Amino acid sequence: AAASKMAAVWSMSRRFIIRSYNPFVNSVRRGFSSCIDPSDGLTDEQKEFQKVAFDFAANEMAPHMAEWDQKEIFPVKTMQKAAQLGFGGIYVSPDVGGSGLSRLDTSVIFEALSTGCVSTTAYISIHNMCAWMIDTFGSDEQRHKFCPDLCTMEKFASYCLTEPGSGSDAASLLTSAQQSGDHYVLNGSKAFISGGGEADVYVVMCRTGGQGPKGISCLLVEKGSPGLSFGKKEKKVGWNSQPTRAVIFEDCVVPVENLLGEEGQGFSIAMKGLNGGRINIASCSLGAAHACVHLARDHLLVRKQFGESLSNNQFLQFKLAEMATRLMASRLLVREAATALQQNRANAVSLCSMAKLFATDECFNICNQALQMHGGYGYLKDYAVQQFVRDIRVHQILEGTNEVMRMIISRNLLTES
Amino acid sequence: MSGRVLVGVKRVIDYAVKIRVKPDNSGVVTDGVKHSMNPFCEIAVEEAVKLKEKKLVKEVVAVSCGPQQVQETIRTALAMGADRGIHVEVSGKDYESLGPLQVSKIMAALAKKEEAQLLILGKQAIDDDCNQTGQMTAALLDWPQGTFASEVTVEGEKLKVVREIDGGLETIKINLPAVLTADLRLNTPRYATLPNIMKAKKKKITQVKPSDLGVDLTSRLQVLRVDEPPQRQAGVKVETVDDLVSKLRECGRI
Numbered sequence: 001a002a003a004s005k006m007a008a009v010w011s012m013s014r015r016f017i018i019r020s021y022n023p024f025v026n027s028v029r030r031g032f033s034s035c036i037d038p039s040d041g042l043t044d045e046q047k048e049f050q051k052v053a054f055d056f057a058a059n060e061m062a063p064h065m066a067e068w069d070q071k072e073i074f075p076v077k078t079m080q081k082a083a084q085l086g087f088g089g090i091y092v093s094p095d096v097g098g099s100g101l102s103r104l105d106t107s108v109i110f111e112a113l114s115t116g117c118v119s120t121t122a123y124i125s126i127h128n129m130c131a132w133m134i135d136t137f138g139s140d141e142q143r144h145k146f147c148p149d150l151c152t153m154e155k156f157a158s159y160c161l162t163e164p165g166s167g168s169d170a171a172s173l174l175t176s177a178q179q180s181g182d183h184y185v186l187n188g189s190k191a192f193i194s195g196g197g198e199a200d201v202y203v204v205m206c207r208t209g210g211q212g213p214k215g216i217s218c219l220l221v222e223k224g225s226p227g228l229s230f231g232k233k234e235k236k237v238g239w240n241s242q243p244t245r246a247v248i249f250e251d252c253v254v255p256v257e258n259l260l261g262e263e264g265q266g267f268s269i270a271m272k273g274l275n276g277g278r279i280n281i282a283s284c285s286l287g288a289a290h291a292c293v294h295l296a297r298d299h300l301l302v303r304k305q306f307g308e309s310l311s312n313n314q315f316l317q318f319k320l321a322e323m324a325t326r327l328m329a330s331r332l333l334v335r336e337a338a339t340a341l342q343q344n345r346a347n348a349v350s351l352c353s354m355a356k357l358f359a360t361d362e363c364f365n366i367c368n369q370a371l372q373m374h375g376g377y378g379y380l381k382d383y384a385v386q387q388f389v390r391d392i393r394v395h396q397i398l399e400g401t402n403e404v405m406r407m408i409i410s411r412n413l414l415t416e417s
Numbered sequence: 418m419s420g421r422v423l424v425g426v427k428r429v430i431d432y433a434v435k436i437r438v439k440p441d442n443s444g445v446v447t448d449g450v451k452h453s454m455n456p457f458c459e460i461a462v463e464e465a466v467k468l469k470e471k472k473l474v475k476e477v478v479a480v481s482c483g484p485q486q487v488q489e490t491i492r493t494a495l496a497m498g499a500d501r502g503i504h505v506e507v508s509g510k511d512y513e514s515l516g517p518l519q520v521s522k523i524m525a526a527l528a529k530k531e532e533a534q535l536l537i538l539g540k541q542a543i544d545d546d547c548n549q550t551g552q553m554t555a556a557l558l559d560w561p562q563g564t565f566a567s568e569v570t571v572e573g574e575k576l577k578v579v580r581e582i583d584g585g586l587e588t589i590k591i592n593l594p595a596v597l598t599a600d601l602r603l604n605t606p607r608y609a610t611l612p613n614i615m616k617a618k619k620k621k622i623t624q625v626k627p628s629d630l631g632v633d634l635t636s637r638l639q640v641l642r643v644d645e646p647p648q649r650q651a652g653v654k655v656e657t658v659d660d661l662v663s664k665l666r667e668c669g670r671i
Contacts, residue, residue: 044489048496048614051453056608086611099611 057116114287227252457539
């Protein structure tokens with residue numbers, strides 16, 4: 001009788017313990033206390049933030065990441081749940097509903113969330129970037145009008161800079177905004193807009209003045225504005241849990257009150273937003289690489305060939321070690337860039353570019369290598385590793401291509417100061 | 418019912434970690450291993466915070482016994498909504514031999530000192546699976562106990578508790594003050610929110626020594642040896658039912 005009681009007690013405990021049926025989730029979210037422990041060097045408070053983010057990723061995101069990818073579902077309810085925990089405006093001021101945390105706290109959080117679903121976390125980071133731009137450059141009216149709903153994710157935001165004719169050469173954008181009394185009239189289109197069609201608030205960089213960056217202003221365009229329409233939903237290799245569409249302005253009417261900052265300040269606002277955005281995207285890459293190192297490790301321990309488990313193969317051991325080392329190097333650079341940005345150090349912009357360049361490249365290689373280590377299984381959609389590879393591939397392209405990152409860094413080195 | 422709830426929280430090796438036995442078989446490896454709050458203690462904290470949100474209790478106090486590191490566990494409870502924490506300092510050999518009897522004596526003393534109306538614990542810890550502390554504490558205090566609670570309702574100065582038992586569910590009514598132990602289905606613990614984690618930093622954790630509470634920590638138990646469970650042996654495939662029956666007879670199972 002005692003034995004059966006113990007069995008009953010144990011089985012009840014185990015039901016709780018096997019929280020999710022996804023076998024990779026447990027090892028990923030808890031990690032092993034090891035050389036790549038992402039909580040290493042963090043303050044107690046940061047470890048708490050990280051723990052919540054890891055738990056949320058494991059319980060609310062990881063079990064669904066494959067379905068969201070395959071069915072192209074934009075997980076509104078899950079993101080709003082994340083917002084309830086404070087993830088909607090992580091570095092936005094508390095007086096308008098944000099969590100008021102630092103860039104480093106933010107990086108730690110996005111890295112952890114990314115282990116659950118890169119695509120969704122990346123969208124959340126873009127949304128955060130937009131909320132911060134309004135918080136930082138907006139008037140009190142604008143901040144109180146837009147930020148609270150963005151922080152709760154009652155409303156979603158999109159960042160609109162890229163156009164069909166201007167990607168890396170962002171300052172040559174053509175979307176025009178003519179002032180006419182109490183409103184602006186916008187004409188033009190934006191391309192590749194994350195959240196396009198679903199978002200409620202569009203942070204749009206448009207031309208109010210002459211050529212070049214100084215002629216660009218930032219306008220907040222709300223969904224439902226006359227003359228605002230969207231292109232078809234793009235079919236992408238990854239990032240499928242967020243819709244990507246062209247945003248089209250045809251004599252689109254936007255109230256003058258929706259000008260963010262001053263006329264001519266738009267490009268500067270856009271770039272300042274991107275500095276943080278680059279750290280966030282790099283952090284998402286870190287999370288994916290972290291997850292993939294664990295997946296690879298688990299696979300090496302389980303898969304046997306030539307009479308022994310793959311983990312006994314020196315080439316694979318060395319490969320795993322290299323992956324871990326590059327992950328740590330990427331993480332340190334990203335966290336340092338986050339700290340530099342927080343402290344407004346002179347080298348912050350360059351560091352953010354270096355971090356984005358290095359981390360997105362290295363982490364893609366890590367995930368790709370992890371896929372290779374899975375052999376044929378790595379190519380099947382039943383296994384998560386391929387989704388991480390597909391999802392983070394685009395991180396080397398958007399928020400400033402890694403080529404543009406090199407431009408920023410070399411300009412810093414070659415400009416006489 | 419108004420007043421104070423004490424919640425015991427234990428810092429244990431995280432449930433997802435692969436446990437390893439020390440080479441000298443004296444215990445399990447804990448150094449450098451990820452620890453977190455016992456899952457049943459999370460459920461206990463959640464229940465206490467829920468009672469406070471329903472305005473049925475005024476204050477939730479999280480208690481943990483152990484060395485400096487248990488303060489992390491108390492902070493997690495604070496981030497979930499507990500108002501303050503009590504860290505009962507136990508370290509070294511005392512901590513290694515700390516068991517349900519010692520903890521119950523500590524909890525009983527604290528319950529009296531803090532004039533608590535309710536004490537909620539997890540039903541058991543996932544490291545020792547003792548399932549004793551709640552019951553022993555209730556006995557020491559001579560308080561009624563609602564163990565394996567899967568549902569708790571306040572009815573005036575009494576508690577209606579639905580308990581998970583072998584035969585199914587049992588509903589009992591107990592007077593306050595009482596001890597409850599939380600079972601799996603009592604609730605789903607909330608995530609700490611970022612603002613609450615930051616607020617938790619400002620909440621107080623008081624340090625107390627067992628001697629201050631007049632508790633003697635001497636253990637009556639001595640762990641002789643800890644071994645890994647036997648390695649799972651490979652099974653044997655059989656072709657027919659007759660083969661199966663004869664194999665079962667061979668190993669003396671039938």
